Amino acid sequence: MPVSHEVGNRISWTLRPKVSEKIDVQELAKYKAKGMEVPADFQTWEMRRKNMQNVCLQCHTKNYVTSFYTQYDNEVNLYNDKFGKPALKLINLLRANNLITPVQFDEQIEWTYFYLWHHEGRRARMGASMMGPDYTQWHGNFEVADNFYMEFIPDVKEIIHEAKIHGKASQARVVEKELNKILNSEMHKWFLGKLDPEELKKRKEAAKAFRERYSESK
Ligand code: HEC
Structure with missing residues (x-):
């Protein structure tokens, strides 16, 4: 990637607002509101993310980078x-x-x-x-x-x-x-005590398995 001092170039989410959105949403909305064409060199969030991932891939494997982004998006x-x-x-x-x-x-x-x-x-x-x-x-x-x-x-x-x-x-x-x-x-229905019994059972089992896996005695 070419050297850049624009730190936003390869950012895909904005984490600042009350509800996060993809970094290009507001910019695209501005063009639309003004009835303007989106410039040919406009960087969508997908392009920015791909560029960032190109950087990550210089040091990390593909799975590592993809897994990071899965966890981050989630x-x-x-x-x-x-x-x-x-x-x-x-x-x-x-x-x-x-x-x-x-x-x-x-x-x-x-x-x-x-x-x-x-x-x-x-x-x-x-x-x-x-x-x-x-x-x-x-x-x-x-x-x-x-x-x-x-x-x-x-x-x-x-x-x-x-x-x-x-x-x-x-x-x-x-x-x-x-x-x-x-x-x-x-x-949120768990908060009202309305969680499905099946789901509750699944969660209890998962918690038990987790405790066993990480118990000190092993
Ligand atoms: C110049 C090489 C390099 C680049 C580029 C790089 N990393 Fe790393 N990354 C490392 C090294 C080395 C470590 C291990 C650091 C350590 O353990 O102290 C690391 C650690 C990590 C970790 C583990 C952190 C932890 O606490 O376990 C994650 C996740 C990660 N990198 C993701 C990324 C992502 C995503 C990118 C691109 C946005 C990226 N890295 C770019 C070298 C790089």
């Missing part, structure tokens, strides 16, 4: 789908229904949400991009989940409750409907 998608998108949706609904003020950071849930995507969610995603398992898991996924289930969701519930007793029941119900939809979805 982590970003997991964060996005399980936490990033649902939390953003709920915050937007709260604001659209006047259940939080337009002023940023004057309410607890706005701080909770900021930690979720800006601190914990970014650590999880960046940890995966830089092969930092502790950052992905313990400073990342674990804290994202802790925040989401133990702070963010309770904050949303409290706002719904307050709204109902202060004459905003119809607005509260809009948010409640979405919250219930999220919690009853495939990824």
Whole structure:
């Protein structure tokens, strides 16, 4: 690859926003909004990734590099789908229904949400991009989940409750409907104790096998 000082040249995801997207999405949207042709030398995220992988392949085998990207994509998608998108949706609904003020950071849930995507969610995603398992898991996924289930969701519930007793029941119900939809979805229904017995059994067996494999006595 030619030498470059443009560090974004070979980046495929952007990990900065509340919900990650591929690096070229916004640029392409700009061309479209202005009715402009995409320049012939425009680098799609696929091209950027291929160039990056060319660099990795100077030192690593193909399987190693492909496996890294599989794990990386899976982590970003997991964060996005399980936490990033649902939390953003709920915050937007709260604001659209006047259940939080337009002023940023004057309410607890706005701080909770900021930690979720800006601190914990970014650590999880960046940890995966830089092969930092502790950052992905313990400073990342674990804290994202802790925040989401133990702070963010309770904050949303409290706002719904307050709204109902202060004459905003119809607005509260809009948010409640979405919250219930999220919690009853495939990824979150365990939290309501609704995991399929088959799935629960499979997970218990996997946990047992894992403990046996790594037990000290072996
Ligand atoms: C100049 C050679 C070189 C290039 C280019 C390179 N690596 Fe590495 N990589 C290494 C070496 C050497 C190690 C082992 C470092 C160590 O163990 O201290 C390593 C380690 C790793 C690890 C393991 C980290 C860990 O903690 O176990 C991963 C994953 C990895 N590289 C992925 C990549 C990816 C993806 C790229 C391209 C974006 C890349 N590498 C580019 C030389 C390279």
